Amino acid sequence: MYKELAKYYDLIYSWKDYKKESKKINKLIKKYKKSDGNKLLDVGCGTGKHLEYIKENFSCTGIDLNEEMIGVAKNNISDVDFKPADMINFDLNDKFDVITCLFSSIGYLKTYDNLEKTILNFAKHLKTGGVVIIEPWFTKSTYMVGHLGMTTYDGEDIKIARLNTTALDNDLSVMEMHYLIVERDKDVKYFVDKHEVGLFEIDKFLEIMINASFKAEFLKDGLMKERGLYIGIKS
Numbered sequence: 001m002y003k004e005l006a007k008y009y010d011l012i013y014s015w016k017d018y019k020k021e022s023k024k025i026n027k028l029i030k031k032y033k034k035s036d037g038n039k040l041l042d043v044g045c046g047t048g049k050h051l052e053y054i055k056e057n058f059s060c061t062g063i064d065l066n067e068e069m070i071g072v073a074k075n076n077i078s079d080v081d082f083k084p085a086d087m088i089n090f091d092l093n094d095k096f097d098v099i100t101c102l103f104s105s106i107g108y109l110k111t112y113d114n115l116e117k118t119i120l121n122f123a124k125h126l127k128t129g130g131v132v133i134i135e136p137w138f139t140k141s142t143y144m145v146g147h148l149g150m151t152t153y154d155g156e157d158i159k160i161a162r163l164n165t166t167a168l169d170n171d172l173s174v175m176e177m178h179y180l181i182v183e184r185d186k187d188v189k190y191f192v193d194k195h196e197v198g199l200f201e202i203d204k205f206l207e208i209m210i211n212a213s214f215k216a217e218f219l220k221d222g223l224m225k226e227r228g229l230y231i232g233i234k235s
């Protein structure tokens, strides 16, 4: 997952307004953060697109499971400490004022058991009064089964088409993303990127955050339609 995609990721998501989203994240941090420092950790940072903007106001670290994504982030963005790590069990031996986990990266944990471990790990890496901001994937009721997806990128030297349908397997959403990519002077490439993402319910998610010592709430009006945001202040 994401391995082959890493070098095309920023093109396929070129429609996404990371600058506007980062502004909103900054506002939320101002509103909720009670600790004094400015150390921020972005978990599941991908190619680091939010950090490109957030780094103006914070001293930033980004971690991601996928080394290829971290490689792209390192190449594109300076003054951020990027490292490969798994959000379930990373140990940075450090405490942050802010942890962000955006664009549904948390959903790749798939199970509540993994979610519990990860939220406890976030708590361990936060200062008292620090804030965690998590953008989830859909819930079972907001996820649309049988949706037909198409995203394209039309550049001078590269063209990409991504097609998928959405399926359900118990509490998991399953999406096989079929990519066709043509680049100048290269053969056409075809590959499938399969995503299995947990459909976590809001009440269970909040319970897990509260049990991990967070004062937690869910904001319906988040960064993207229907996804919302979890905010937790570490007590």
Ligand SMILES: C[S@@+](CC[C@H](N)C(=O)[O-])C[C@H]1O[C@@H](n2cnc3c(N)ncnc32)[C@H](O)[C@@H]1O
Binding pocket: 002, 043, 044, 045, 046, 047, 048, 049, 050, 063, 064, 065, 066, 069, 085, 086, 087, 088, 101, 102, 103, 104, 105, 106, 108, 109
């Ligand atoms: C949809 S992308 C979001 C990337 C980035 N936050 C953004 O907004 O573009 C999901 C990311 O989560 C990462 N990821 C999945 N499971 C992870 C895990 N257990 N620990 C850390 N990162 C993970 C993937 O490698 C991928 O880069």
